[in-house]
Amino acid sequence: MSNNKESQYQFPELLTTFPALFVAHVQINRPKKYNAISPDVFHSLASVFDKLSTDEDVRAILLSGVGQHFSAGLDVTAASSSGPVSKPSASDDIARRTWKVRRHVYDYQNGMNAIERCEKPVICLLHGVVYGAGIDIAVAADVRYCASGVKFSVKEVDVGLAADVGTLTRLPKIGVSYSWAKEVVYTARVFGAEEAAKVGFVSKVVKSKDDLMKEGMELAQLIATKSPVAVQSSKALLDFSRDRPVADGLAYTAVWNAAMVQSEDVTKAMMSGLKKTKTTFEKL
Amino acid sequence: MSNNKESQYQFPELLTTFPALFVAHVQINRPKKYNAISPDVFHSLASVFDKLSTDEDVRAILLSGVGQHFSAGLDVTAASSSGPVSKPSASDDIARRTWKVRRHVYDYQNGMNAIERCEKPVICLLHGVVYGAGIDIAVAADVRYCASGVKFSVKEVDVGLAADVGTLTRLPKIGVSYSWAKEVVYTARVFGAEEAAKVGFVSKVVKSKDDLMKEGMELAQLIATKSPVAVQSSKALLDFSRDRPVADGLAYTAVWNAAMVQSEDVTKAMMSGLKKTKTTFEKL
Amino acid sequence: MSNNKESQYQFPELLTTFPALFVAHVQINRPKKYNAISPDVFHSLASVFDKLSTDEDVRAILLSGVGQHFSAGLDVTAASSSGPVSKPSASDDIARRTWKVRRHVYDYQNGMNAIERCEKPVICLLHGVVYGAGIDIAVAADVRYCASGVKFSVKEVDVGLAADVGTLTRLPKIGVSYSWAKEVVYTARVFGAEEAAKVGFVSKVVKSKDDLMKEGMELAQLIATKSPVAVQSSKALLDFSRDRPVADGLAYTAVWNAAMVQSEDVTKAMMSGLKKTKTTFEKL
Amino acid sequence: MSNNKESQYQFPELLTTFPALFVAHVQINRPKKYNAISPDVFHSLASVFDKLSTDEDVRAILLSGVGQHFSAGLDVTAASSSGPVSKPSASDDIARRTWKVRRHVYDYQNGMNAIERCEKPVICLLHGVVYGAGIDIAVAADVRYCASGVKFSVKEVDVGLAADVGTLTRLPKIGVSYSWAKEVVYTARVFGAEEAAKVGFVSKVVKSKDDLMKEGMELAQLIATKSPVAVQSSKALLDFSRDRPVADGLAYTAVWNAAMVQSEDVTKAMMSGLKKTKTTFEKL
Amino acid sequence: MSNNKESQYQFPELLTTFPALFVAHVQINRPKKYNAISPDVFHSLASVFDKLSTDEDVRAILLSGVGQHFSAGLDVTAASSSGPVSKPSASDDIARRTWKVRRHVYDYQNGMNAIERCEKPVICLLHGVVYGAGIDIAVAADVRYCASGVKFSVKEVDVGLAADVGTLTRLPKIGVSYSWAKEVVYTARVFGAEEAAKVGFVSKVVKSKDDLMKEGMELAQLIATKSPVAVQSSKALLDFSRDRPVADGLAYTAVWNAAMVQSEDVTKAMMSGLKKTKTTFEKL
């Protein structure tokens, strides 16, 4: 199945495979460039996660990098020729230049947002260097695991920029110390696995990239055995609630579940729990 | 006093006692059912916490379970006969069935919300098994302590459901790692006391259920010696601010305290602090 | 330079110096009163941080206390003669008294808010006793470091008050365990450096006040070497996003950066990174 | 049927009848007191509208006053003996007095809120004098009609108060000129039917109270012929959206309707439309 | 030019022309079906307005219907075969059916949202019958004009549905009487041009469809002579502010205009104003 399927997931600079039942694996595929994020990567991330979002054969998604590093951050050379840090056209006045840059930023944000708006859970496996745009990607995912030798940096300040494709927006909302978050943003200093785990930036540290893939796969397969109605509803409800008052979160949840609890998955899951048997849930 | 008082607090499936001056203790009281949460428990939680909210003899509330376990979660059998997971009436179309389920979900949420909207602080003492609806209750409380042998699980996914009576709404707002929160939600895996303490889900771990009751009581009694104007205002202002921008939180706080700082409790508390004596605050 | 500059920063009860290039140091200067916060301190905090906010010679600000203690909290004696806890005028009715108290609370909040709205990052160095209003100040800062012997207390409940100049509004938003936050608020109990670090209230603990000043200065100087466009934009975007849904945070960020990425700082920072040389950024 | 039903709707100071199929009529019933709003009226409004909200025999509700006047506003004498404007207990300090007043205000607001949270549409028929609390009631209803001789006044300022049970909160959200709204609030001046219609405060003016009852009944009966799923969903979605950004309103609407469009009412309504026949919808 | 351009704007069921410099005209093109809105129309609306949004040759857009009627609303037959009111697949359980319907609703909302998110102003010209989905389209536009013989109806209740692609979300935010809005929603009654103008639903009524086209064209051409930076910024800022507190609206506006006021359009527009000459603004 998966070969045929993989052929539908050909996007530039990304490698998408289906290593187990209901599990997809997206890898940033520019190892010679340390997986630097080019405009193509941003666009492909949007395409692949929007496609996975409604793919009934997928229930959990791994996201990592081909080779040693997750990502060294924005590909400055590529972005300079056509993106937000490109030379402005001499004939544009500042309003027009700025307007175009804003469109570019929205365009790049769209790549990260696709990870968050993807209906399926995304497990981000962080290894090697994870700098700048690599962090923007990581904070848009649901779960973050890392290998012990990882090197993180919210690098944008070091290139004269405030991070603008997600890091500054999502860091205050992922349950890490705000004092720590501001410190690593203002200094762009490198931090490691242990520090990331202590503040809750990642929820697990393992020894090597190999172990990381193994642990990530186990988590993905575990999630894939669960009712997709339950798991995907949970993602939608957690993210909606994060952004709103408790009363709004509860109201939205009640409306959502009023239909969902009528799912046959409830009966199946309950029977399976009582009888200690495995069950198979219909696609979603 | 308390015997007479207890007679006013007779609600099905809950046991409410007044073990010390200004301290109430609410216990889920279905030990043979592992304190599974029936529709009666939801309704009684709403009744008892709404009543405690304006009870002038109460300044701190302990919440635990009778017997070994805090709660094994929703009582599926009971809920199936009259609640949101009950068989739909054959004569209802889907709109009417869904409408009724939504009313049920609101009804159950109301039980948890009563804990949060209760004007008095609620200390949740977690022991034995704390699954599903047990977690929904815990996250609505102010403070969470646990015994070292506790077993937690956000169990709903395992019954084919997204948690809909509070867990998914409140988890993103209690200062725990969002990566960890999503992981335990999507997998329904069991986690223990140490992990809960590390991410800040609980703020204290003690050895046994006995120690838990002792520590909980000490905390409750300490809070009960404080000005009830100060403590109960603090609860109201923290929860209001959690849900809103800083500027709104400050504006609301200023309006609130403009009257409250004129309390005689301020004078009393200051004198007591200067003279190192105990003071008695009027009821609230 | 700095002597001349310091003469422009003479505000009552504060000591403002410029110990290194682009670094300001604000100290609460009432050591004989354990740096208790008088109305003058509140007003001076507003004045000095509003002035520093647009001072082009400043890129990072240290905030500490002269002498052994950071601050013992509100100066009750001073506040009683002219502030929110002063005796009401006999001729005022309750509405007018309350109106005036509210103005006082806004006035005091304004001192803390100036720290948050200051465009430059503020690093709060906490030592000795940090009680009550000392905590209100600390949570308005960007980064919190402390010395190992520090003693913290959200003291307001012990004077019969809910904290109203920032602590209750900002504690739910700085990434600490909400269970822990409510516990320390309701009890006013003292907690130390280790506990503060574990929950993420501070992001670093060092041995002594001397070490604290040294570490703080190193952090401030590191930040001061970075592009001020990047650092100050980051502060603005983090705080805006903290208070709003992710979609609003991203939209605001895109508008902000649409102009900012055109900064010459980007080119300079990139060149400097590539050539491993130091660069000098224009003032802001 | 209705006699039996009316016996279940006996609440002090209100008269509730069921004048036509699916239509309820609630009348304030203190004509000798010009229908002044006593604490009993507030409580009865909460009780009756919460009960009507889930009454399957009701699809539209008329709200008017027995006798010549809709309501002369708060019953100051009654409210003075037990409500927010009652003399404070001499033994209470200001914090406790204020706390109790706030509970009273919430209690009174609850009466008006029940009109808004009632799942059925409420048509408010305004006649004679509509002062103070009468306006608070009117703005919580869905539709406002009036008789030509009506006299309106946002009277609270004339009793030394800001309106606190709904008028000031809802006036900025019902589509009337904000300049006009502030003018009538600050002056408490009387305005008539024509002015009320011009700014959109009411959507219809008829000649007499008799005509008002007739027009109100026609509207109620027309609404009662429609699918209750469609009408009651519309109320819920309009009010949710009014309070939130367009994007949130649309998201909530999509979740709500995802189940509701599967109603058999859709098929019935469509068939009825095509065949130009009447249809009967199941209860809700 | 426009012929060539029109060839790039071939979308099913819509007719897009460029009748004057910088003016586009989108027409719903199913006159034999009274311009009923099929899934193709929804998709084409999304495509054409997203394309026009960044088309530098366009500064104002007219939106009307080919033939006598603007639109008779949702094409029920077409929607039944593939949209939200289609027969559910027998093999789907209710959760899966509901999930799919929600995706359909989002998909349809996306067509209307494209009108609102289009960077260019959209002038909606309403004529003949404007029912159901026709209203959803109209309220997403910037300006609404109508011909005197127009017949409006928020028709959804008559097909057993709450309107879910925009009407219920946007009606409370366009400055019309909320009492009137709820009345026309709950009854689905027809209303005409005069009533629509009185409440502000439309801002101009003209005699015939011919006059409507003439007036619409005059408005579009007038807007097209203005600075596109100024006009398109205004649309963005009005819609952002509508959904948020005044303080947020102002903050966003300041960030936006900080770059925009540096536009050469400002100088050009000022010179043109002073010299009473026409000017030409660069594309945007």
Add this chain to the structure above:
Amino acid sequence: MSNNKESQYQFPELLTTFPALFVAHVQINRPKKYNAISPDVFHSLASVFDKLSTDEDVRAILLSGVGQHFSAGLDVTAASSSGPVSKPSASDDIARRTWKVRRHVYDYQNGMNAIERCEKPVICLLHGVVYGAGIDIAVAADVRYCASGVKFSVKEVDVGLAADVGTLTRLPKIGVSYSWAKEVVYTARVFGAEEAAKVGFVSKVVKSKDDLMKEGMELAQLIATKSPVAVQSSKALLDFSRDRPVADGLAYTAVWNAAMVQSEDVTKAMMSGLKKTKTTFEKL
């Protein structure tokens, strides 16, 4: 009294008088420049309204222009030399220029915001020409009256700008047709008194400037006879509620009034109402 008082209200380009008990009159005082708004006017508006906000001798404020016109809008010449439309410094890069412009915009917005945050009601009397920044001022006021010959224009688009000091933020929130609002914003066309009254932009039209002053004075004096606690509370609560969900507006109102209803103004006002006598309220 007033001469002495006026001497405390000397601010550049404004004329402030005290024509009646408790009534202040602020006039833009650059008649030779058609009351064009210079940086001095913005700053003086902030200063005078912040000072009036806590002036106990003031209960209502008139705002008009010296001479024939209210204001022709921004003084472009003055603003060009030091404000947001001034020539950028050649040595600044775009980030720094933009940063400075944003500070300027905030600075100008602050002048308008002072009108809204002023605790006293502001009645704006509009005459002659009211263009551009004149509209920004008008929409920040509480009540708008105009003379019949007035000429309004949201002029900013004609100078190549989106209005950024309040018009675009406040227009969607003052109860006018959104279709009309966008039309007058996008075209900058002139509209007159009748149209302004029809949509609710102004709430009264009178014949001449003399009549306008007379009517404004009558309204101001009427407001000044009312309890200042009631009137000023009403302003605060209306504006807070306008920006927030109904539930938040009600909660804030309850906290506010819990103290305010204990005012002696309530007793005084009630007695005065019953006895049909005049009363005198204490200052606020």
